[in-house]
Amino acid sequence: MIGARRIRVLIIDDSLVVRETLVSLIEDHPQLEIMGTAIDPFEAAERIRHEVPDVITLDIEMPRMDGITFLRRLMQQKPLPVIVCSSRVGAGSPALIEALDAGAVDVIPKPAVGTRQFLEESAIRIQDKIIAAANARLNLKTPQATIAKRTGPSVQVRASAGSSSVIAIGASTGGTEALKYVLSSLPADTPPVIIVQHMPEHFTSAFASHLNEICSVNVREAAHGDRLTRGHVLIAPGDKHLELHRTGQDYRVKVVDGPLVSRHRPSVDVLFRSTAKFAGANAIGVILTGMGQDGADGLKTLRDAGARTIGQNEASCVVYGMPRVAKSLGAVEVEADLRDIPHLLFEILGRHAA
DSSP states (O other): OOOSSOEEEEEEOSOHHHHHHHHHHHHTSTTEEEEEEESSHHHHHHHHHHOOOSEEEEOSSOSSSOHHHHHHHHHHHSOOOEEEEOSSOOTTOTHHHHHHHHTOSEEEOOOOOOOHHHHHHHHHHHHHHHHHHHTOOTTOOOOOOOOHHHHOOSSOOOTTTTTTOEEEEEEOTTHHHHHHHHHHTSOTTOOOEEEEEOOOTTHHHHHHHHHHHHOSSEEEEOOTTOBOOTTEEEEOOTTSEEEEEEETTEEEEEEEOOOOBTTBSSOHHHHHHHHHHHTGGGEEEEEOSBSSOTTHHHHHHHHHTTOEEEEEOGGGOSSBSHHHHHHHTTOOSEEEOGGGHHHHHHHHHHHHHO
16 A cells, blocks of 8 residues: 555556656656656566566567566566556457456556547546556455356346346446456346446457356447346446436436546446436445545435445455445445355345345
8 A cells, every 4th residue: 555655657668659648647646756667578677676666557569578478477476556558458359358367457548649638538547547556455366256157147036036126336446357256146137237347448348248258147338228138237338428317117328428527437426326316226336446436426326316235345345445435425335345245236136026
């Protein structure tokens, strides 16, 4: 855990333009400073021998050694918080899953030249990711779920349970593994699930595809107008807000543009507030690991609307930020260890059906 001192960052990227852009964006934050830059893993390893950074930003494609290979070696020898910064991690690319499996705390796209607003938003995202990574618990082991698609559901739900129920989940740093555990623990007839995971544009498509391969529920990136159906999970596209709406008996989602909300797009607050408005007491809100406070106010709105609410506990969070703020606001009805959340969900759904 980083104290009052500034967070030292090592940038590893073979592009001079990218290095200079990252340096500019990072140094603009009063809590951050550049420890150094390196054009490849070999130069980076030499720098780390003399001074250990708090966080590393790492490109994937570099000369002499690729970033994934370096990441795996680093995690075996000297685990440090690493954020993969790459243009390769996109739709259909295995690089996202490889980076997360190798031990990356998070992923960000390479910064590009754009409008002033674009650069300001890029700065916010990159700075927040670095601060979250510096506070992440690298030694935390995410529980392993029984993979439902391979071995059958690990929890049971009554067929009639929660016919109008909606499960809304928000997560940030550490959320990819937490969501993998929760979703792979759910049976195929689970009530519809809508998710905001803080993740950039295109990255969510690859993440959803990976989850769909290992889960019994069907998982995909949300599209505007999608109808919520039992056994299906919709994940907010990166760089778009996701809202729940209701038309007659149908729940549908809207994928919308808009400014950052609670420093994020997609924002958990946006999802939770719309879920409170249109689902109310039929909803279950879950806030998982993540830095900051996005989702805390929204979860309180959900609880005030009669929804049941769950917060991940500190012991199982990679970063106990969002759930902590939600708890402090009185938004969390039940705080639970990650390994208990799937069973808790279906206990609640059983009560809904009673």
